[in-house]
Amino acid sequence: MKPFFEVKDNKIILSKRENNIGFSPHFHNYVELVYLTKGKCTYTLDGESGTISKNQFFIAFPNQVHSYTNEFEHKGFVIIFSPDIVKKYKDSFYSFTPQNAVAKGDENLEKLFELFEREFKTSSEDVKNGYLGAILPKVFEKLK
Numbered sequence: 001m002k003p004f005f006e007v008k009d010n011k012i013i014l015s016k017r018e019n020n021i022g023f024s025p026h027f028h029n030y031v032e033l034v035y036l037t038k039g040k041c042t043y044t045l046d047g048e049s050g051t052i053s054k055n056q057f058f059i060a061f062p063n064q065v066h067s068y069t070n071e072f073e074h075k076g077f078v079i080i081f082s083p084d085i086v087k088k089y090k091d092s093f094y095s096f097t098p099q100n101a102v103a104k105g106d107e108n109l110e111k112l113f114e115l116f117e118r119e120f121k122t123s124s125e126d127v128k129n130g131y132l133g134a135i136l137p138k139v140f141e142k143l144k
Contacts (some may be wrong), residue, residue: 003027003065011042012128013080014120021038021078022070031093032060032080034141035105035113039074045101055110057139058102077113085129089136103142109135 003025021034021041034043040053045066045088052058052074060082062084116131123131 003067011085011125012132014117015075015078016117017078018075019070019073021068021074021076021107023068025065025067026064027060027125028067028080029062030080031062032066032078034058034068034076034078035109036074036076036119037110037113038076040072041074042069042071043101044101050100050102051138055105056102057105057109059098059139059143060101061097077117078133079113079116079135081132085125086132088133089140092140098143100143103139105142106138109138110140112138 025044029090034052036052036054038054040051042051043058043066045058045060046064083090103133112131112135116128116135119127119131
């Protein structure tokens with residue numbers, strides 16, 4: 001299947017998912033971060049396939065072609081955001097390529113995702129940016 005360019009209007013999108021992360025091959029100029037709290041799912045990133053399991057996260061940088069399947073039970077979070085809103089990491093999203101797009105999280109990272117999801121709909125952009133500012137250092141630490 002030929003990948004399609006997905007257009008995003010929001011600067012940050014956060015959703016809680018259960019057995020419905022599946023998405024056909026696509027790319028966008030945003031960063032996509034998936035964190036699983038239960039089960040596993042299969043992903044493809046730039047033609048390479050792998051598995052994301054419980055307590056692991058997956059990251060797709062801008063313009064990387066990626067997809068997911070729903071072949072296994074899973075539960076977790078998806079955050080999609082513009083690299084422009086996180087000035088500290090913006091250059092890294094365009095110049096750094098991790099050796100592995102999947103890394104192990106920890107209980108603190110999971111708690112941050114849970115808190116972010118609970119407050120997302122009622123929070124200001126500054127609060128949303130603050131949550132990203134707390135999550136991203138942990139993600140980059142695990143990717144190195």
